[in-house]
Amino acid sequence: xxxxxxxxxxxxxxxxxxxxxxxxxxxxxxxxxxxxxxxxxxxxxxxxxxxxxxxxxxxxxxxxxxxxxxxxxxxxxxxxxxxxxxxxxxxxxxxxxxxxxxxxxxxxxxxxxxxxxxxxxxxxxxxxxxxxxxxxxxxxxxxxxxxxxxxxxxxxxxxxxxxxxxxxxxxxxxxxxxxxxxxxxxxxxxxxxxxxxxxxxxxxxxxxxxxxxxxxxxxxxxxxxxxxxxxxxxxxxxxxxxxxxxxxxxxx
Amino acid sequence: xxxxxxxxxxxxxxxxxxxxxxxxxxxxxxxxxxxxxxxxxxxxxxxxxxxxxxxxxxxxxxxxxxxxxxxxxxxxxxxxxxxxxxxxxxxxxxxxxxxxxxxxxxxxxxxxxxxxxxxxxxxxxxxxxxxxxxxxxxxxxxxxxxxxxxxxxxxxxxxxxxxxxxxxxxxxxxxxxxxxxxxxxxxxxxxxxxxxxxxxxxxxxxxxxxxxxxxxxxxxxxxxxxx
Numbered sequence: 001x002x003x004x005x006x007x008x009x010x011x012x013x014x015x016x017x018x019x020x021x022x023x024x025x026x027x028x029x030x031x032x033x034x035x036x037x038x039x040x041x042x043x044x045x046x047x048x049x050x051x052x053x054x055x056x057x058x059x060x061x062x063x064x065x066x067x068x069x070x071x072x073x074x075x076x077x078x079x080x081x082x083x084x085x086x087x088x089x090x091x092x093x094x095x096x097x098x099x100x101x102x103x104x105x106x107x108x109x110x111x112x113x114x115x116x117x118x119x120x121x122x123x124x125x126x127x128x129x130x131x132x133x134x135x136x137x138x139x140x141x142x143x144x145x146x147x148x149x150x151x152x153x154x155x156x157x158x159x160x161x162x163x164x165x166x167x168x169x170x171x172x173x174x175x176x177x178x179x180x181x182x183x184x185x186x187x188x189x190x191x192x193x194x195x196x197x198x199x200x201x202x203x204x205x206x207x208x209x210x211x212x213x214x215x216x217x218x219x220x221x222x223x224x225x226x227x228x229x230x231x232x233x234x235x236x237x238x239x240x241x242x243x244x245x246x247x248x249x250x251x252x
Numbered sequence: 253x254x255x256x257x258x259x260x261x262x263x264x265x266x267x268x269x270x271x272x273x274x275x276x277x278x279x280x281x282x283x284x285x286x287x288x289x290x291x292x293x294x295x296x297x298x299x300x301x302x303x304x305x306x307x308x309x310x311x312x313x314x315x316x317x318x319x320x321x322x323x324x325x326x327x328x329x330x331x332x333x334x335x336x337x338x339x340x341x342x343x344x345x346x347x348x349x350x351x352x353x354x355x356x357x358x359x360x361x362x363x364x365x366x367x368x369x370x371x372x373x374x375x376x377x378x379x380x381x382x383x384x385x386x387x388x389x390x391x392x393x394x395x396x397x398x399x400x401x402x403x404x405x406x407x408x409x410x411x412x413x414x415x416x417x418x419x420x421x422x423x424x425x426x427x428x429x430x431x432x433x434x435x436x437x438x439x440x441x442x443x444x445x446x447x448x449x450x451x452x453x454x455x456x457x458x459x460x461x462x463x464x465x466x467x468x469x470x471x472x473x474x475x476x477x478x479x
Contacts, residue, residue, distance in 0.1 A: 052386055054382055054385065054386060077385075077388045077389070077390055078388065080385065080386055080387065080388040081387070081388040083386075084386075084387075085383075085386040087379055087382070087383060087386075089377070089379055091377070091379035091380060091382065091383035092383075093380065093383070093384075093398050093402075094402065095401050095402050095405070104384075104387070104389070104397055104398070105384075105387035105388055105389060108389060108393050108397060109387065109388040109389055109393070110388075150383075153383075153387065154386075154387070157387060157388070
């Protein structure tokens with residue numbers, strides 16, 4: 001079994017007296033797709049945001065490709081190029097075209113010249129099915145298209161692992177599939193992905209491993225079959241139950 | 253033309269008086285433009301630096317900026333001009349009337365520009381900075397390429413209004429003997445015993461500020477179209 005590309009060790013995070021993460025342990029191996037599910041307030045997003053230190057952990061370690069990035073001498077801007085992130089609300093830069101959204105970090109962080117950056121960006125946009133929208137501004141794109149540009153912006157930097165923070169939660173239902181399809185394609189291309197999601201069907205069908213978080217810890221994890229069809233913990237059962245009930249009520 | 257009308261024209265639109273004094277007042281216009289332009293450059297630049305200092309979120313930078321801004325905006329600009337012109341020589345730092353007017357109005361404009369740019373920055377969603385940082389951009393790079401371009405666009409309407417208001421306040425320099433439009437017009441009117449030079453002055457103010465107002469309107473229009 002290969003070494004993990006992302007590993008959380010005893011990760012804790014508090015806001016004042018409120019403990020949001022209470023010792024998260026998690027390992028993500030190369031080319032693995034791990035879906036994180038759990039009730040709101042269970043610390044899923046906070047955990048994810050600790051993985052590129054958008055949130056500073058209170059204690060514990062975040063190890064990316066063998067490097068503990070919580071050490072104070074870490075060059076975090078360097079680390080972040082290898083940890084891509086996709087946000088719930090897309091967070092595209094509204095004053096820049098789709099192409100410029102993708103080239104910005106290529107040019108300003110990786111110091112590529114314009115032609116080289118644009119070639120990489122067009123590749124990334126094509127990969128998410130938006131090669132023809134390179135010159136569109138975010139306001140001219142649908143939510144699903146914006147999120148795909150958000151994915152292109154992250155993958156253009158050739159990250160070792162991608163973090164998805166509820167990537168489809170802000171989308172109208174009919175736009176969810178196009179984003180999930182792009183994520184499936186990424187997974188088939190061998191991308192390592194850690195996905196916080198409410199899309200149970202996606203987690204069930206596509207994930208290599210499902211992690212159920214509750215109360216700031218990993219309460220249970222396993223293959224989708226284990227977690228969805230045969231959960232060990234009562235709280236997992238009750239959380240999963242609603243999805244499984246709906247599924248059996250309307251066979252897809 | 254009745255007598256009342258011709259009296260009015262003789263008093264305020266006297267061609268002989270205007271011809272005699274307009275050179276003097278036009279020189280004042282050059283000074284007005286000079287102080288005004290210098291104030292816009294230093295005031296907006298200083299306001300930008302202050303807004304950035306405040307945006308770092310560090311208390312030792314943020315608190316002095318807020319304090320400076322609140323005090324400066326609470327004082328009448330005229331008071332600041334008088335303080336600098338008459339107060340600093342007592343401290344061994346005499347300032348010319350040009351310098352004290354320029355410096356005072358720059359401080360005032362810096363405070364207001366800082367507020368406008370800060371308001372623009374803080375109106376942006378937090379996700380903008382986070383997205384930029386998540387791709388490896390440093391704080392300053394994220395500011396420079398993602399936040400400032402959006403914030404400045406939002407700051408344009410309040411900023412242009414304040415630029416116009418502050419540059420018109422160059423007239424306050426007349427109190428410390430700055431030979432700008434108002435003070436040269438007043439002096440000429442006193443010498444001539446006729447207020448026509450003030451009319452000339454008003455005309456020159458329009459000549460300077462109408463184009464500025466027009467440019468401001470165009471800028472505002474463009475910024476609102478692009479938002």
